[in-house]
Amino acid sequence: xxxxxxxxxxxxxxxxxxxxxxxxxxxxxxxxxxxxxxxxxxxxxxxxxxxxxxxxxxxxxxxxxxxxxxxxxxxxxxxxxxxxxxxxxxxxxxxxxxxxxxxxxxxxxxxxxxxxxxxxxxxxxxxxxxxxxxxxxxxxxxxxxxxxxxxxxxxxxxxxxxxxxxxxxxxxxxxxxxxxxxxxxxxxxxxxxxxxxxxxxxxxxxxxxxxxxxxxxxxxxxxxxxxxxxxxxxxxxxxxxxxxxxxxxxxxxxxxxxxxxxxxxxxxxxxxxxxxxxxxxxxxxxxxxxxxxxxxxxxxxxxxxxxxxxxxxxxxxxxxxxxxxxxxxxxxxxxxxxxxxxxxxxxxxxxxxxxxxxxxxxxxxxxxxxxxxxxxxxxxxxxxxxxxxxxxxxxxxxxxxxxxxxxxxxxxxxxx
Numbered sequence: 091x092x093x094x095x096x097x098x099x100x101x102x103x104x105x106x107x108x109x110x111x112x113x114x115x116x117x118x119x120x121x122x123x124x125x126x127x128x129x130x131x132x133x134x135x136x137x138x139x140x141x142x143x144x145x146x147x148x149x150x151x152x153x154x155x156x157x158x159x160x161x162x163x164x165x166x167x168x169x170x171x172x173x174x175x176x177x178x179x180x181x182x183x184x185x186x187x188x189x190x191x192x193x194x195x196x197x198x199x200x201x202x203x204x205x206x207x208x209x210x211x212x213x214x215x216x217x218x219x220x221x222x223x224x225x226x227x228x229x230x231x232x233x234x235x236x237x238x239x240x241x242x243x244x245x246x247x248x249x250x251x252x253x254x255x256x257x258x259x260x261x262x263x264x265x266x267x268x269x270x271x272x273x274x275x276x277x278x279x280x281x282x283x284x285x286x287x288x289x290x291x292x293x294x295x296x297x298x299x300x301x302x303x304x305x306x307x308x309x310x311x312x313x314x315x316x317x318x319x320x321x322x323x324x325x326x327x328x329x330x331x332x333x334x335x336x337x338x339x340x341x342x343x344x345x346x347x348x349x350x351x352x353x354x355x356x357x358x359x360x361x362x363x364x365x366x367x368x369x370x371x372x373x374x375x376x377x378x379x380x381x382x383x384x385x386x387x388x389x390x391x392x393x394x395x396x397x398x399x400x401x402x403x404x405x406x407x408x409x410x411x412x413x414x415x416x417x418x419x420x421x422x423x424x425x426x427x428x429x430x431x432x433x434x435x436x437x438x439x440x441x442x443x444x445x446x447x448x449x450x451x452x453x454x455x456x457x458x459x460x461x462x463x464x465x466x467x468x469x470x471x472x473x474x475x476x477x478x479x480x481x482x483x484x485x486x487x488x489x490x491x492x493x494x495x496x497x498x499x500x501x502x503x504x505x506x
Contacts, residue, residue: 133183247273301327379411437466
């Protein structure tokens with residue numbers, strides 16, 4: 091990089107959320123030609139990718155160009171953070187995410203943040219350094235913090251909840267840290283974490299009480315994504331979260347493997363509040379047809395809006411009975427993505443889904459790892475419904491001929 095680049099880099103570090111300094115720098119690099127023009131192209135490509143929707147037709151070409159440039163120059167462009175952090179991730183042309191051990195962070199945080207517009211840190215080997223790290227003003231430069239599998243327990247949650255330098259945080263991942271219900275109370279009671287849009291507490295020990303604390307929090311009014319998979323929340327915790335008026339922005343709720351499918355599920359009266367969440371993960375909850383019906387069947391006098399658009403029920407033993415519940419469920423009329431991998435879907439169950447007039451807005455259906463074969467998928471070829479379906483994932487045992495026919499039937503369909 092040219093030796094007189096530092097004024098440009100200072101401005102990028104000073105205004106890390108602004109694309110303009112990055113694009114101005116790219117223009118300046120272009121004036122030098124050669125390898126610097128490749129760096130300029132990389133910055134522009136990543137800036138463009140950051141703003142394009144996932145289905146934009148320009149993305150595939152840009153992703154190929156991004157990969158080719160990284161393959162050629164990764165070592166050179168990672169050099170500024172080498173020795174300061176590992177696993178660097180580029181965003182909008184610069185390293186913005188790194189993994190760093192807590193002691194290394196305490197010793198060399200000034201060098202790390204001088205090396206690039208760092209916005210996301212994965213803290214490793216936290217141990218006894220937790221309190222010292224939380225006193226570092228450099229945390230104030232972050233929008234995302236991951237402290238994963240450090241087994242920090244209640245002390246970690248309390249320190250994060252009370253850290254004034256994390257008030258600007260947007261994304262927080264405290265997965266696999268042996269967090270219990272008191273930890274959830276600390277986070278929920280924080281007056282500093284009010285800017286969070288994503289909170290990941292997966293693989294911890296939060297029970298119904300912890301779920302209710304999160305649901306009652308005044309801190310999470312901006313929260314869009316809440317991941318709680320592999321916590322023993324049970325149906326009561328799930329019900330409280332889905333029905334919370336204090337999570338108005340919630341777009342995704344991850345409840346995979348949270349023990350929802352226990353008998354108590356049928357005694358609760360607000361499980362249909364789960365239909366208020368646009369994207370819902372209920373994988374691995376031992377939900378049978380009756381449990382599914384409890385969640386999806388609303389009382390006749392329930393006028394609350396159904397916002398569900400994406401539903402993952404993978405690895406629940408639904409079988410033909412569960413497929414019938416789905417096929418007859420009016421609450422799924424606006425669902426676009428339905429995942430049923432490993433749900434015991436048979437040929438007859440597949441035919442029920444194919445012939446449902448209520449699934450016409452589905453654009454993606456995942457039936458991988460199910461005991462459904464060519465006869466079951468003939469119903470899809472003959473169906474007068476599923477008019478919007480464009481992606482169909484089928485089990486490995488389906489013949490190549492049937493896979494080809496399904497692709498033709500559903501245009502841009504996908505099978506494997």
